[in-house]
Amino acid sequence: MISKQKIIDRFTSYVTVDTESDPESNTTPSTKKQWNLANALVEELKEIGMEDVSIDENAYIMATLPSNIDREVPVIGFISHFDTSPDFTGANVKPQIIEKYDGNDILLNKEQNIVLSPKEFEDLLMYKGQTLITTDGTTLLGADDKAGIAEIISAMEYLIDHPEIKHGKIRVGFTPDEEIGRGAHKFDVKKFGADWAYTMDGSQVGELEYENFNAAGAVVKVQGKIVHPGYAKGKMINSMYLATEFLNSLPRLETPEHTEGREGFFHLNSIEGTVDSTKLQYIIRDHDKTHFEARKEVMRKLADELNSQYEKELFTVDIKDQYYNMREKIEPVMHIVDIAEEAMKMAGIKPLIKPIRGGTDGSQLSYMGLPCPNIFAGGHNFHGRYEYVPVESMQKAIEVIVNIAKLTAKKEV
Known part of the structure; x- marks a missing residue:
């Protein structure tokens, strides 16, 4: 699988670009600075060998990994957003790498005495011995949802580098303005052309969601x-x-x-x-x-x-x-949830199927004709100074994407 260091380098290159969206703006994307990362992602997709790479006038990005099998199987998609929440500043993000986390308090910022503690955030203890990426306490991190982008691109790169892994046609899409509820508003479902898709936008390892508010x-x-x-x-x-x-x-x-x-x-x-x-x-x-x-x-x-x-x-x-609860649109095609669940089990992950206490692009996309459950991206404590992501969780997400591609290649159209 993709090396830990490569994932760290890819992810940190994304989060150091400020892409905060603005709910008061009426443009798409809502902030000009979102173009900076969007254009960089287009070039990266081309560099790793993706085809049909495009970006439209509203900064919606799409690309294709062609099928490498000689029969028709469903076309699947993976989607993430590149904007970050206006709830907390995403400017001048300085990610910190915590190797072999020991389960104790993490001093994010000595000058301001900002501490990330398992006494407040018990989930930290699930990641003892792992590599964590945190903030410096003065910004959010942006794992929501730049972790998802890093995972999708890394999985596509892995499949390109390993043609012995058989898969059907895969579409990827990256969107602006999800954090202000507009991520799917101008998403061209027909152009995307997938039978179904998955947003990589959940939190802890194992999350699999097809219900939302x-x-x-x-x-x-x-x-x-x-x-x-x-x-x-x-x-x-x-x-x-x-x-x-x-x-x-x-x-x-x-x-x-x-x-x-x-x-x-x-x-x-x-x-x-x-x-x-x-x-x-x-x-x-x-x-x-x-x-x-x-x-x-x-x-x-x-x-x-x-x-x-x-x-x-x-x-x-x-x-x-x-927006509305996507369960209504997912239940008639529950096999797409079953595939994701099996992909997690193949990666040694216990699926955590639960409702989202929030929204997701997948909800709107499901009502636009693209059924779209949500899968974990690995981050915790989104939208604030205590946000962090374990690198091992990102590795597992990449593995799940690859497994979904493998499983879908066995399906008939």
Whole structure:
């Protein structure tokens, strides 16, 4: 398999390029700096011997590894995104290599006393004796999802260098702006031309996911009335006080910090307010479609009740669906999950099949006609200073990709 050092070199070359996306932008990609890595990836794909390498006007990258067998088998794809989350800075990433991790605290940044500790992040203990790549405590790392890109390119390189491994046609795709929910928006499924695909965008070794949240965004606007505070009695309406009535009326235990597994939630993302007007931004999440619709209705009815109470239309709620649970599209083709599961077992990995408490390009792609489960990429603690990835996990992901190619080559069209 690809050497550990080559994986480290490839991955660190990606994460040191700032590709943070911007939800306030209306361009694709949302930031010009994403082009820097995108163009470099195009050249790398050509260098390792991939064919039909293309990048479109929106920075969507596609490439082909041609079949090396003389019969028709399904065309499969592997997809990852190259942007990083705007939740935490991805500029000036300085990856640190921790050889033979001993299970103790890792001092990420001596100057700022930033420590990555198994006392807070117990998953670290699964990787004792392995090689970890961490941040220096001042940025995120970018394993989400540059680990996935490194794994896909490394697996393609391995298959090219080992033509004795039989496989059908394989398509790879790299996308911008996944972190702001737009990664699949301009993905050309017809051009990609795969029967199904896998996003390499999960976390710990063994993760295999074909369920995700149904998701919506909600904007609650509260209208107040500004009057000089010295003469405000009976006249002023402070929108910020009214806004607290709304947020306190939602179920307090149905929030991210109190839920797990398939439990849904209301999540207050931000508050912007003055006396005259306040805006609450929420995300609504639930794996169950009926519960998802009920959550949206709870917010609408709450606004109606408060408006009735004040006998004025002070509350408005605007809800927009973002993506849906891909399970509905995957269950009719469960053999694609079975293949991934078998590929993991071949690599000595125990599959961890569980729902994603989030979204993935695979969800939108599945509804666009490209069934697309999600496979682990190996990273932990995404979107923050404590992000890390074990190199051995990346090696296992590469092995899984190769195994999927082998298994699919045995299938008839």
